[in-house]
Amino acid sequence: MPNVKSPQVDTFINELVHSRKPEIEQLRHAILAAPIEITEQVKWNAPSFCCNGDDRVTFRLHPGDRVELVFHRGAKKRADTSTFTFHDPVGRLKWLAPDRGVVVLADHHDTNHMTADVAALVEAWMSATRD
16 A cells, blocks of 8 residues: 555645755655655654654754755664664665764755665665664
8 A cells, every 4th residue: 555645744845945845845755655654744843754653764954955864763762772783775874873864965966866765765764673
């Protein structure tokens, strides 16, 4: 069954004033098209993608000149951070902690070039962080 857009996120995006809004919508569409069950919600004032109801990938939209996706394992600190491993098949994650990384999309050309890879990275992350 395909992933369904959340009305909450639709409203958030419709009201969003952001210099890179088309790219945000492009990435959202690509992520929701992944062949893995993903839900979405607004969390931390940005669209966030969930696996089994737990936030796993969240846009970082501020300041308004950037598009970043934070790959994390939820809001709560995990005890197993030192044993968690993940192979980035795309090579775009900048690690902020042992179990938290960010993908920075520099401009619209970068986003256009990387959309499919970012969607594949989200799919791999969701699979690796399922509880």
